[in-house]
Amino acid sequence: MVSVSRFWAAASARAREAAHYVLDSGHPRKLRGNAASWPFSFTMSTRHRERLAHVVCACGFRKITYLVNVMSTVIVNPVPRVFSFCIAIAAASLVCGEEVKDQWTPLFDGKTLTRWKIPEFGGEGEVKIEDGTIQMGFGSSLTGITYTKPFPTSNYEIRLEAMRVDGIDFFCALTMPVKDSHCSFVVGGWGGAVVGISSIDGKDASENDTTRYLQFKSEKWYAVRVRVTDDRIQAWLDDKQVVDQDIRGKKISTRSEVDLSKPLGVCAWETKAALRKIEYRKLPVD
Numbered sequence: 465m466v467s468v469s470r471f472w473a474a475a476s477a478r479a480r481e482a483a484h485y486v487l488d489s490g491h492p493r494k495l496r497g498n499a500a501s502w503p504f505s506f507t508m509s510t511r512h513r514e515r516l517a518h519v520v521c522a523c524g525f526r527k528i529t530y531l532v533n534v535m536s537t538v539i540v541n542p543v544p545r546v547f548s549f550c551i552a553i554a555a556a557s558l559v560c561g562e563e564v565k566d567q568w569t570p571l572f573d574g575k576t577l578t579r580w581k582i583p584e585f586g587g588e589g590e591v592k593i594e595d596g597t598i599q600m601g602f603g604s605s606l607t608g609i610t611y612t613k614p615f616p617t618s619n620y621e622i623r624l625e626a627m628r629v630d631g632i633d634f635f636c637a638l639t640m641p642v643k644d645s646h647c648s649f650v651v652g653g654w655g656g657a658v659v660g661i662s663s664i665d666g667k668d669a670s671e672n673d674t675t676r677y678l679q680f681k682s683e684k685w686y687a688v689r690v691r692v693t694d695d696r697i698q699a700w701l702d703d704k705q706v707v708d709q710d711i712r713g714k715k716i717s718t719r720s721e722v723d724l725s726k727p728l729g730v731c732a733w734e735t736k737a738a739l740r741k742i743e744y745r746k747l748p749v750d
Contacts, residue, residue, distance in 0.1 A: 568623070571611065572598065572742040580609045583724035589736070598739040600732050602631065606721060608731025609739075615728045617641040619749050623689040624730070624742040628682050631735030632656045635680070639725035642692055645716045646726050649690050649699050649707070652680045653733065659706055661697060663717045674707045685740075693747065 571579065574596040582591045589601030591609060600607045618641070628635035634653035639646055648662045650669040659676040660669030669675060678701070680686065690707075691698040697716075699707035718726070725731055730739055 610729035
């Protein structure tokens with residue numbers, strides 16, 4: 465959460481910058497004057513300032529006009545609309561820009577499997593912590609971890625780094641909630657190259673519109689990120705987008721083999737794998 469003081473300082477500074485721009489752009493005379501001395505300590509009580517800042521930060525503020533409407537209800541002596549707009553821009557830059565980067569929540573502390581369990585797939589390999597990573601040994605067939613705490617069902621992103629230490633099949637099948645169902649993002653499956661979502665309308669990652677074929681090297685870390693919203697699943701590998709699937713009207717499901725990974729889990733198939741830096745963040749709802 466952005467602090468009220470930080471929000472207001474940034475908003476005032478951004479509005480001051482915009483004031484100079486307005487003057488240089490030849491806007492109406494009523495906005496002219498000594499911009500450097502214009503007052504930006506609007507006539508607002510502390511309670512109203514907190515309300516405004518918290519509303520902005522809570523909603524993520526993609527709709528700038530919404531803030532203008534909010535301001536009109538809390539500012540006793542409204543400033544020109546241009547400054548309301550500038551404060552909206554300041555808030556958006558804080559919430560949707562650099563500040564968002566700090567909102568990732570770790571799911572793995574690098575030391576223990578607190579909040580995780582090892583699912584009994586049958587024939588699973590050893591799972592241990594080593595040098596800040598989760599090491600998953602060879603299984604016959606699956607080895608993995610499953611998250612045991614509540615997790616969002618939509619409008620979130622999850623990311624992690626995964627490595628195929630040894631083996632030739634998928635080293636990361638990330639199973640996650642999608643509203644009232646679940647799916648898996650498979651990395652390196654079906655002999656080592658398939659990437660995609662299992663399953664869409666009953667078709668798994670090797671046979672639907674998300675299917676991709678990529679080459680993966682052993683003992684190399686890959687950055688995995690998945691975004692789930694009400695109408696779309698998107699995924700990236702090393703910041704390259706590999707999935708952008710509209711799920712409206714689609715049946716989303718998992719293969720039965722990974723049922724024990726629900727609601728959130730990662731597993732590997734007959735492959736020795738490593739995981740680290742597992743994090744998630746909630747997304748603003750439009």
